[in-house]
Amino acid sequence: MNILVxxxxxxxxxxxxxxxxxxxxxxxxxxxxxxxxxxxxALEEAILLKEAGGAKVTAVAVGEGANRVLQMAAAxxxxxxxxxxCEEDAMISSREIAASIAAxxxxxxxxxxxCGVQSSEDVFGQLAPYVGALLDWPHVSGANRIVANGAVLxxxxxxxxxxxxxxxxxxxxxxxxxxxxxxxxxxxxxxxxEASKTPIGRATPEPSGLERxxxxxxxxxxxxxxxxENLGGNAETVADRLVxxxxxxxxARN
Amino acid sequence: xxxxxxxxxxxxxxxxxxLEMIAAARSLSQAGDKVVAFFAGRDAQAASASFGVxxxxxxxxxxTSDLIPAETYARLLRDVIAVESPSLVxxxxxxxxxxxxxxxxxxxxxxxxxxxxxxxxxxESLTVVAQMYGGKILxxxxxxxxxxxxxxxxxxxxxxxxxxxxARVRMIDAExxxxxxxxxxxxxxxxxxxxxxxxxxERIVCVGRGIGDEASIDLARxxxxxxxxxxxxxxPVVDNGWLPKLRQVGKSGQKVKPKxxxxxxxxxxxxxxxxxSHADLIIxxxxxxxxxxxxxxxxxxxCDLFDLVANLSDRLRAGSGR
Numbered sequence: 001m002n003i004l005v006x007x008x009x010x011x012x013x014x015x016x017x018x019x020x021x022x023x024x025x026x027x028x029x030x031x032x033x034x035x036x037x038x039x040x041x042a043l044e045e046a047i048l049l050k051e052a053g054g055a056k057v058t059a060v061a062v063g064e065g066a067n068r069v070l071q072m073a074a075a076x077x078x079x080x081x082x083x084x085x086c087e088e089d090a091m092i093s094s095r096e097i098a099a100s101i102a103a104x105x106x107x108x109x110x111x112x113x114x115c116g117v118q119s120s121e122d123v124f125g126q127l128a129p130y131v132g133a134l135l136d137w138p139h140v141s142g143a144n145r146i147v148a149n150g151a152v153l154x155x156x157x158x159x160x161x162x163x164x165x166x167x168x169x170x171x172x173x174x175x176x177x178x179x180x181x182x183x184x185x186x187x188x189x190x191x192x193x194e195a196s197k198t199p200i201g202r203a204t205p206e207p208s209g210l211e212r213x214x215x216x217x218x219x220x221x222x223x224x225x226x227x228x229e230n231l232g233g234n235a236e237t238v239a240d241r242l243v244x245x246x247x248x249x250x251x252a253r254n
Numbered sequence: 255x256x257x258x259x260x261x262x263x264x265x266x267x268x269x270x271x272x273l274e275m276i277a278a279a280r281s282l283s284q285a286g287d288k289v290v291a292f293f294a295g296r297d298a299q300a301a302s303a304s305f306g307v308x309x310x311x312x313x314x315x316x317x318t319s320d321l322i323p324a325e326t327y328a329r330l331l332r333d334v335i336a337v338e339s340p341s342l343v344x345x346x347x348x349x350x351x352x353x354x355x356x357x358x359x360x361x362x363x364x365x366x367x368x369x370x371x372x373x374x375x376x377x378e379s380l381t382v383v384a385q386m387y388g389g390k391i392l393x394x395x396x397x398x399x400x401x402x403x404x405x406x407x408x409x410x411x412x413x414x415x416x417x418x419x420x421a422r423v424r425m426i427d428a429e430x431x432x433x434x435x436x437x438x439x440x441x442x443x444x445x446x447x448x449x450x451x452x453x454x455x456e457r458i459v460c461v462g463r464g465i466g467d468e469a470s471i472d473l474a475r476x477x478x479x480x481x482x483x484x485x486x487x488x489x490p491v492v493d494n495g496w497l498p499k500l501r502q503v504g505k506s507g508q509k510v511k512p513k514x515x516x517x518x519x520x521x522x523x524x525x526x527x528x529x530x531s532h533a534d535l536i537i538x539x540x541x542x543x544x545x546x547x548x549x550x551x552x553x554x555x556x557c558d559l560f561d562l563v564a565n566l567s568d569r570l571r572a573g574s575g576r
Contacts, residue, residue, distance in 0.1 A: 013388040017391055128353070130357075
């Protein structure tokens with residue numbers, strides 16, 4: 001089985017995000033870029049499938065720091081790693097890159113395309129359904145368990161309230177991964193150093209083929225705070241206040 | 255113009271956000287417009303008993319299946335779009351919606367905006383506000399019609415449920431599409447709440463990514479015990495295997511409404527807020543003063559969560575000793 005797994009580098013949204021001067025993008029100069037969390041799980045699931053039944057895993061990365069993350073992917077077990085060129089200092093639109101991923105899936109004779117179910121930059125739509133529709137392959141998003149039995153895939157999907165639905169479908173297929181069957185593995189420094197010799201292929205993007213037809217006019221920060229009371233940053237005073245607040249509601253004794 | 259509100263359900267139930275999609279479409283409709291509710295599921299009973307606010311209900315039903323897979327749902331919806339030529343299709347941000355919205359967008363070439371919170375209509379064009387970067391940034395987008403919008407649950411109030419006149423219901427047999435579909439449903443598992451049911455818990459202490467590692471969860475668990483609360487986690491914590499899935503709060507976990515919700519190191523991604531923002535009392539502790547959790551918190555603190563847990567535990571221990 002040939003698996004293509006997509007790794008997108010996105011700004012760390014746990015960090016502080018500032019707006020760029022044009023008001024339509026975020027200031028990317030001092031940002032930390034990291035692998036989209038869901039893509040990390042997609043990579044793990046790809047490697048788990050390889051370990052379970054044998055597969056060739058090709059990892060394609062896009063965005064700032066792609067080379068670094070591809071070395072990590074190789075250290076974790078990817079057989080081939082490719083960096084997809086993208087516009088510098090621009091957000092990664094899944095709608096925009098879907099055609100490139102679809103073309104690569106064909107070129108690599110992929111049986112399975114895995115990517116994270118979503119990314120924090122896919123305001124114009126999610127990658128798995130775009131790629132699936134472009135290839136006219138079945139796609140399932142929100143996967144948290146994938147079992148391959150030859151070309152037959154059993155995919156379990158997370159839905160709300162803990163409900164899980166299992167589907168059966170035949171490869172080729174595209175799956176948007178929510179959670180890998182096991183937490184993403186740790187790779188040692190020595191493995192990383194060894195993997196740093198893995199040659200990184202280059203791919204040039206395909207034209208998206210889909211009209212934009214929607215545009216970001218402006219970005220803004222949400223209005224902060226709501227009506228809540230700020231108790232400050234001193235743990236002792238905060239603890240004192242919380243005990244009184246809870247005691248007033250009969251939820252603690254002070 | 256026509257607006258299609260996509261609705262969902264499984265078994266004999268409809269999802270509550272279905273009524274929000276209809277309300278959103280209704281709020282955008284003007285004189286002469288038509289709001290069409292599209293439903294796909296086992297039977298149309300619950301939909302026709304509830305979707306009276308819509309002008310029409312198109313229900314694609316298959317008695318043999320408790321749930322219509324998204325691939326089949328999208329194919330049925332595409333056929334409806336071809337016949338109805340809507341200007342706007344509203345899809346909920348749900349497990350099903352994630353597969354449906356971009357699929358339709360790719361096959362029609364229509365624009366799609368995801369994670370939409372607000373919609374303003376100006377004649378034949380829209381301005382929408384969408385969430386990005388875990389709710390830390392709002393994007394105001396201009397959208398030409400026809401278009402597809404994926405709407406955040408909770409962004410619009412639910413339409414008042416009421417029956418729809420049978421004359422306004424069009425039934426479609428979903429059986430052929432289901433049979434020829436490439437994605438077959440083989441099982442639905444509903445969790446066993448015997449162990450823990452967060453939805454009925456009165457007090458919850460929820461840990462987020464800020465808890466750092468598995469060992470630290472015990473500190474929060476001890477605090478929870480002292481407060482008579484259940485311990486819960488946000489998605490990253492559960493994905494790491496630090497807490498069981500039944501203890502996850504949020505979109506893909508449980509929707510809770512306790513009397514006390516103490517969030518420790520939870521940033522408050524929109525998917526998390528969807529599961530807890532209606533709690534009676536929300537106390538949030540996060541070192542990032544811009545964390546979106548503070549937008550729903552009644553009390554917020556920016557101290558180190560471990561310092562807070564230690565101090566609060568000390569005081570509660572002292573209080574109970576008296």
